Amino acid sequence: MGKIVTIANNKGGVAKTTTVLALAQAWSDKGLQILAVDLDSQGNLTSLLSPIESDKHPRTIREALVERKDLPIEVINENLHLVPASLSLSNIENEITQFYRESVLKKLLDGVKDNYDIIILDCPPALGLLTFSALIASQALVMPVMADSLSYAGMTMVAELASRVTEYNPELKLKGVVVTKFKSDKISNFYLKTIREQTGPAFVETVVHEATKIKQATAMKENIYTFDPTGRATQDYLQVADILEDRILG
Numbered sequence: 001m002g003k004i005v006t007i008a009n010n011k012g013g014v015a016k017t018t019t020v021l022a023l024a025q026a027w028s029d030k031g032l033q034i035l036a037v038d039l040d041s042q043g044n045l046t047s048l049l050s051p052i053e054s055d056k057h058p059r060t061i062r063e064a065l066v067e068r069k070d071l072p073i074e075v076i077n078e079n080l081h082l083v084p085a086s087l088s089l090s091n092i093e094n095e096i097t098q099f100y101r102e103s104v105l106k107k108l109l110d111g112v113k114d115n116y117d118i119i120i121l122d123c124p125p126a127l128g129l130l131t132f133s134a135l136i137a138s139q140a141l142v143m144p145v146m147a148d149s150l151s152y153a154g155m156t157m158v159a160e161l162a163s164r165v166t167e168y169n170p171e172l173k174l175k176g177v178v179v180t181k182f183k184s185d186k187i188s189n190f191y192l193k194t195i196r197e198q199t200g201p202a203f204v205e206t207v208v209h210e211a212t213k214i215k216q217a218t219a220m221k222e223n224i225y226t227f228d229p230t231g232r233a234t235q236d237y238l239q240v241a242d243i244l245e246d247r248i249l250g
């Protein structure tokens with residue numbers, strides 16, 4: 001049975017989507033069956049993974065959530081599938097009105113869980129219904145965090161939300177805190193140390209370094225493992241993927 005993992009941080013731009021992509025591609029390249037789910041109306045994950053133009057997807061996660069339809073699953077390659085999102089997701093808070101609306105996503109994902117080793121959820125930079133629904137559905141939470149004051153604050157807010165969610169979903173465990181876009185200087189090193197101390201065993205010792213090639217890969221919609229195979233950040237992500245695979249599946 002597949003494991004469901006949420007990638008979340010309240011703070012924008014801390015590399016949630018980049019991390020989802022890097023993990024999903026590393027794991028699927030190894031032969032694991034992966035479903036990546038875009039829960040962000042920005043549709044960044046969708047536009048980076050899918051060849052279909054962002055407003056041309058026949059169906060997205062929104063219809064599954066609102067109209068109780070099956071999950072729309074696009075085949076990216078043999079081992080990597082995608083549930084796309086688009087701007088239509090931006091009004092979801094007002095569109096799902098039924099009781100237990102936080103459980104609609106869980107029900108949909110539980111229906112396909114047996115087909116995958118890992119289902120990975122890319123959250124928006126907000127602690128609204130979608131992030132809450134993701135946490136309700138998941139066994140694992142991974143938080144990307146930059147070593148600065150604001151994303152550290154975002155991280156503690158997600159951790160608080162997650163601990164409240166465990167009342168409803170006792171299976172949820174914090175499996176990783178991944179420092180992203182790391183560039184060594186005095187302040188970053190201070191926050192790196194603080195994050196390591198605060199997060200204990202969840203801390204992932206391999207930090208992902210800042211690299212212009214990652215930004216370029218995003219801009220060009222390229223896969224980092226083929227675009228910059230020997231780059232430092234690419235190698236960091238490969239190690240992070242191995243560490244998290246062990247923690248999530250082990």
Ligand SMILES: Nc1ncnc2c1ncn2[C@@H]1O[C@H](COP(=O)(O)OP(=O)(O)OP(=O)(O)O)[C@@H](O)[C@H]1O
Nearest residue numbers: 012013014015016017018125209210211214215218
């Ligand atoms: N290691 C890295 N080095 C340099 N740039 C990076 C790195 N990781 C991510 N980026 C860049 O940072 C920007 C934001 O990344 P990303 O979209 O993954 O963040 P996000 O947390 O998903 O943002 P949002 O909160 O808007 O969803 C992108 O331009 C991406 O290419």
Ligand SMILES: [Mg+2]
Nearest residue numbers: 016017040044
């Ligand atoms: Mg994102």
